Amino acid sequence: MGILEKISEIEKEIARTQKNKATEYHLGLLKAKLAKYRAQLLEPSKSSSSKGEGFDVMKSGDARVALIGFPSVGKSTFLSLMTSTASEAASYEFTTLTCIPGVIEYKGANIQLLDLPGIIEGAAQGKGRGRQVIAVARTADVVIMMLDATKGEVQRSLLEKELESVGIRLNKHKPNIYFKIFNAEVLFREDCSPDEFIDVIVGNRVYMPCLYVYNKIDQISMEEVDRLARKPDSVVISCGMKLNLDYLLEMLWEYLALTCIYTKKRGQRPDFTDAIILRKGASVEHVCHRIHRSLASQFKYALVWGTSTKYSPQRVGLTHTMEHEDVIQIVKK
């Protein structure tokens, strides 16, 4: 039996199982099984070579943002507007057939923006190039789900379902559960649903911030614009009329939550004009590499001021994790 058949078997069984206390455990097992098979759908097939199949684009810059959306919502128009890369845009669906990277320069950071083919219902099961598109989305730091403001909310919930079905959790934090497999000790540190618990056991989940961007607001009424703009995690724009793009960048910056580090020379004030921009969780070693390739090998210790240390300053080693707006002074051997 192929994976798709197995999946549909399990889905059928879930559908015909009545949901109550007595069946809860059984349903949980079924869902875990389903999650496992669905995840396999995302793995490259063994038979076909991966050449030209995926949309592998080298990660570059300080962060990666993927554009996900139905065909013709304006993803390519957006990329061409925000970056110096031109991506073909047209009024027919599936104009874009591969992954096209561009770079947004903002607050001294280089943000890699990825234009992708439109995806449709069933994408997660391989419809269109959905699987490859979603695999790229998985590697992003933030997903921009672009929506056509003139179309109803159905596209949004369909896409959310597709991403959800392959273990991508949007705007959710990783459930705070700890588990030990040998004696099956389970510690619930918060109220969790069975689905959340399964996510932790299965493990292959990604939790990522998502901005819902409603494009083409030049086509709808002010009342409707106002309604969409008030939704959580949502921004309204018009690529056609260049409306609200600055605000979108501000929001994107917030959702990326990059770590800005300031350097300081001995006896001098920190240089607040030129931040080193790193991903969350970056270490002193990352800072060194950013300053100079050979700096880490000459490193003796560093002094850090800021929220990552108990004392300000504090002497730290290469493995110390930096936090946003820390100041660092590096002392060489």
Ligand SMILES: Nc1nc2c(ncn2[C@@H]2O[C@H](COP(=O)(O)OP(=O)(O)OP(=O)(O)O)[C@@H](O)[C@H]2O)c(=O)[nH]1
């Ligand atoms: N009215 C209006 N039209 C827009 C806007 N942004 C894009 N369009 C139009 O929408 C159509 C589709 O734009 P694309 O950028 O090709 O859309 P896409 O999402 O990249 O489409 P695919 O690559 O086919 O998935 C084009 O005709 C654009 O000119 C906008 O803000 N307002």
Ligand SMILES: [K+]
């Ligand atoms: K298009």
Ligand SMILES: [Mg+2]
């Ligand atoms: Mg396109």
